[in-house]
Amino acid sequence: MHLVLATEAQKAERDRVTHAAWGSPLTVEQFHQRELRLRAHPWCREGMRTWLLCADDGRVLASCETFLNESWLRGPDGQHVRGDSFSIASVFTEEALRGHGHATRLMDLVAAELERTSPRGHAAVLFSDVGAPLYRRSGYHETPAWDWHLPSGAAAVPASVTLLGDVDVAAALGRMRRPDAPFFLWPSPEQVDWHLERERIYAEVLRRPRPEACGARVGDSTALWAMMARYGELVVLMLDARSDAEAAALVETARGMAHRAGLAKVVLWEEPGTADRVSRLPGAIRVARDGALPMVRPLRAGLPSAPEVPFPRALWV
Numbered sequence: 590m591h592l593v594l595a596t597e598a599q600k601a602e603r604d605r606v607t608h609a610a611w612g613s614p615l616t617v618e619q620f621h622q623r624e625l626r627l628r629a630h631p632w633c634r635e636g637m638r639t640w641l642l643c644a645d646d647g648r649v650l651a652s653c654e655t656f657l658n659e660s661w662l663r664g665p666d667g668q669h670v671r672g673d674s675f676s677i678a679s680v681f682t683e684e685a686l687r688g689h690g691h692a693t694r695l696m697d698l699v700a701a702e703l704e705r706t707s708p709r710g711h712a713a714v715l716f717s718d719v720g721a722p723l724y725r726r727s728g729y730h731e732t733p734a735w736d737w738h739l740p741s742g743a744a745a746v747p748a749s750v751t752l753l754g755d756v757d758v759a760a761a762l763g764r765m766r767r768p769d770a771p772f773f774l775w776p777s778p779e780q781v782d783w784h785l786e787r788e789r790i791y792a793e794v795l796r797r798p799r800p801e802a803c804g805a806r807v808g809d810s811t812a813l814w815a816m817m818a819r820y821g822e823l824v825v826l827m828l829d830a831r832s833d834a835e836a837a838a839l840v841e842t843a844r845g846m847a848h849r850a851g852l853a854k855v856v857l858w859e860e861p862g863t864a865d866r867v868s869r870l871p872g873a874i875r876v877a878r879d880g881a882l883p884m885v886r887p888l889r890a891g892l893p894s895a896p897e898v899p900f901p902r903a904l905w906v
């Protein structure tokens with residue numbers, strides 16, 4: 590058994606088999622077109638790779654993708670040092686091949702390869718939809734995962750709020766405070782736009798309007814969000830709220846945008862920096878996250894434990 594990087598033809602072949610897990614409600618061809626479009630996106634062109642675990646006869650046994658992320662690790666002098674982390678997505682074994690340890694072997698080999706080839710490697714991260722045990726075997730540890738849900742609402746945009754469009758993402762990210770944590774991953778503007786590209790794709794295929802804005806700012810506070818059309822949700826990708834009043838104004842705006850786009854609710858991933866403010870929003874309900882369990886596997890010594898790593902929704906792949 591060995592690990593290889595997929596060719597374009599092999600990627601297309603994997604699109605057709607992984608459709609069973611992630612394709613609905615798209616047809617196989619629509620899903621393949623979605624994948625082609627996402628792979629052509631600047632964020633993926635920069636740092637996405639598709640890995641295959643192959644049998645000795647070349648048969649593909651399992652596959653996954655890795656995406657490159659900027660990450661920051663606090664050194665002994667208290668300063669954060671930049672390194673590379675890798676987000677792993679789309680771990681897949683065809684049904685007839687499951688239960689033989691292929692996914693585990695793939696995860697072990699990919700992590701070993703990342704360790705070997707990344708001199709500034711910090712960590713591999715993933716967002717498990719199948720719980721923690723499978724990935725714990727390969728050295729990943731989970732972080733707690735809670736969401737906050739609010740119903741969409743017909744409220745007007747508060748006068749103090751400025752709406753943000755796709756072209757404002759880089760400036761918005763630049764304004765945001767980075768987490769006060771020993772280790773964190775920070776999304777690039779291209780990664781945030783990758784979420785918006787998904788939004789654009791589903792808006793086109795499902796023939797529905799995109800929300801009028803992809804974020805908002807008020808005072809020194811900023812939020813970015815994206816539509817998850819299939820689930821009727823507006824998900825907050827990043828939130829930097831400097832006061833309760835500004836948190837309320839941003840989330841009120843998100844609820845209004847969700848309502849006008851025909852979405853039922855706004856979903857925020859709980860993060861240490863904003864959990865208290867979000868918990869004080871009227872109508873906010875805390876829910877154990879269903880799927881997307883963040884897990885971390887260090888690629889070097891000196892990383893803090895997984896529960897200390899903050900995960901904004903923008904990092905999800």
Ligand SMILES: CC(C)(COP(=O)(O)OP(=O)(O)OC[C@H]1O[C@@H](n2cnc3c(N)ncnc32)[C@H](O)[C@@H]1OP(=O)(O)O)[C@@H](O)C(=O)NCCC(=O)NCCS
Nearest residue numbers: 610680681682687688689690691692693717718719720723
């Ligand atoms: C999850 C998946 C990749 C596992 O592939 P695999 O090659 O069978 O994995 P392994 O043989 O290494 O490990 C199998 C273990 O995963 C567990 N597992 C598989 N699917 C699971 C699920 N939906 N929920 C919880 N555990 C699951 C199995 O119970 C098994 O555990 P056991 O060995 O204790 O019985 C495969 O089932 C798959 O492709 N599923 C559909 C896509 C998917 O959900 N991918 C994961 C996204 S995070």
